[in-house]
Amino acid sequence: MVRVAIIGASGYTALESIRWLLRHPQAKLTYLASRKEQQPVSEMFPELLGRILLPVQPFDAAAIAKAADVALVCLPHVAAMEHVPALLTAGLKVIDLSADYRLSDTVLYEKWYRHPHTDKANLDRAVYGLPEFFSAQIKSTQLTANPGCYATAGILGVAPLLQESLAATDDIIINAASGISGAGRTPSQAHHFPERNEAFEPYNIGSHRHSPEIEQTLSRILAQPMQIIFVPHLVPMDRGILATIYLKAQPGATEQAAVAALERVYANAPFVRIRKGQLPSTKFVANTNFADIAVKLYNHRWIVTVAIDNMVKGAAGQAIENMNLMFGLPETAGLL
16 A cells, blocks of 8 residues: 655645545555644545545655655745655655746756756656656656646647657647646636636736646657747636647648557556547546547548546546556555
8 A cells, every 4th residue: 555645735636636545546645744724634625525534744755655655745836846855865756837947058958947056957857747657767767746737738749740750840820728727826816707707818828837847748759959939728617637739740640640659659548548530528528537539620620629637637536646657556546
């Protein structure tokens, strides 16, 4: 039985992690920590009343190491790397759901996150936790950097067509829309109900922090520098991401070949579903760890659509998938 601690227990990703871990057959929640709120978790999240009795305690790496084998760090960026080193030193395996260990270049991190990176030693040994492409490395690491939600959808949709030489490596456009939960639980005017309801809009064009993450990961997969255009949008729904991706088709490429490429690349990926004859929808993946992908050829362009639940495959579910790999459990344990 894998004993699990959650650090940063008051956020949405923590709640989602708790929900899935409570039904995991080979994992047990043993410690909840918060920097700010020490109160029964059922008071923070009333839906957990009668389901979990653990108290929320202050952060104490030594105490956490005695109680747990792995820590899911559900803190914001910057805050995460203030605590991860102590957890690793105490002997825990760590899955960080923030962005602090996703970008391998500290200069790039500091440019996009506007804060010095204070844990380069652990950054150098962190593994990017996208199981479809890095499962072997995830199995042997002590520190997994859980991918961003938009990055997960974008990379899963783009990489196979490039790997199989069916699409050009330039002029890649990713339009993606996310539910509001992606902005986190901290209240703000921009995410106040009257501001978001009945509003569908782009944001952070050219400055969204998942852009360098997507480019870095595609560059790693393809072993060549990659650039993309990424335009995120907000949709007035609780959860879900739908990405529509545009790539130039190579001459002679067929839709049948593209579908076959997706099936080949994801043959051993239990949470990727290739849809034929029906396009992905956020409704089909809500509250699941699945990524649904479809591809169409239109005017010499590939139109790839990808749907995920941003709180599950885009955050907590993928973290548990990574935990399963790190402890030699079935990848699907607790997630189906």
